[in-house]
């Protein structure tokens with residue numbers, strides 16, 4: 092079961108490359124699902140057919156699905172929302188305002204990932220290709236399952252205890268309705284499902300591919316995405332440079348663009364060293380329909396296997412040698428000064444620019460103290476050692 096996610100700036104060709112990759116996989120004999128989490132429903136346009144919220148067959152072994160995030164959201168959150176609404180209602184909050192308050196920011200998108208989980212678990216597919224929303228939204232989306240899981244794990248049990256303890260007082264004093272057991276069950280279930288989504292997306296069979304066009308602003312964004320995706324534990328396994336002008340006897344205008352693109356492409360090769368950079372030519376017409384999309388993808392990957400599982404370790408691992416235990420997090424394209432690190436008990440908070448990840452330390456590291464940290468070869472290395480009795484926890488590095 093292979094999971095491939097394609098993301099990149101708006102309009103660079105994510106849907107086109109995702110569609111082509113899926114068509115190629117299906118043609119090679121794999122039962123393939125192409126799933127779009129982008130609210131801009133463009134897969135229908137790419138295949139020239141109607142695509143709905145259920146998998147639609149567009150060719151042999153090739154199915155396409157536009158996730159209805161709103162619907163998924165209602166199914167998973169309705170119970171919890173119902174309870175929150177009743178609380179706000181008893182507090183005299185206007186119904187419309189209350190509804191807005193009980194919608195989790197970003198949750199709709201996350202629930203698109205719950206659909207991915209269901210499809211993976213169904214056992215119906217060998218390959219699932221995900222056509223993601225533009226980068227910024229996708230990053231937020233991919234950061235959320237873990238963050239939300241963290242939140243629910245910490246906050247809800249506490250809340251449950253508090254609610255239980257105050258139950259008699261609360262219901263008498265303010266008439267606040269008590270959540271039934273099913274509300275907590277719904278939260279628990281959602282938490283468990285989000286955990287599974289994280290495990291799937293960060294697992295060895297999943298990877299992210301960055302689509303870009305050879306333009307400086309686009310490449311700059313792709314570089315940042317590589318760093319941020321790695322921070323969140325996702326493996327990036329390749330770059331697709333799309334809309335590359337073919338070489339030809341050209342007038343000055345076109346020759347100018349070909350040159351400019353070649354320069355940017357050279358920078359792309361340099362930036363993404365260690366990753367394959369596949370090229371996709373600017374076609375004379377929009378690639379629409381299964382055959383055109385498959386042709387595009389077979390040109391892009393040429394002799395490479397588009398479904399090859401990335402070799403090597405994931406972005407996150409722990410190594411031991413002698414006394415030293417080192418937690419390693421791949422963070423391509425950053426220097427030591429770009430990274431901020433803080434230790435809080437069993438958590439390591441890693442901040443890179445606007446993005447922050449709370450890494451729950453593996454059990455073996457919790458009792459150790461941070462001895463130092465550095466960034467080397469695109470990797471954050473945090474060294475741990477046996478805690479000395481005289482020193483307190485909660486240090487920063």
Ligand SMILES: Nc1ncnc2c1ncn2[C@@H]1O[C@H](COP(=O)(O)OP(=O)(O)O)[C@@H](O)[C@H]1O
Pocket residue numbers: 099100101102103104105106107108133333334335371372373374375376377378379
């Ligand atoms: N290599 C290409 N040659 C010609 N047209 C392309 C190519 N790649 C994408 N397009 C066209 O560009 C437009 C945007 O592509 P799309 O895949 O929808 O981008 P995204 O999903 O990133 O927003 C579509 O009309 C698509 O047909």
Ligand SMILES: [Mg+2]
Pocket residue numbers: 105106107129131133222
């Ligand atoms: Mg698209």
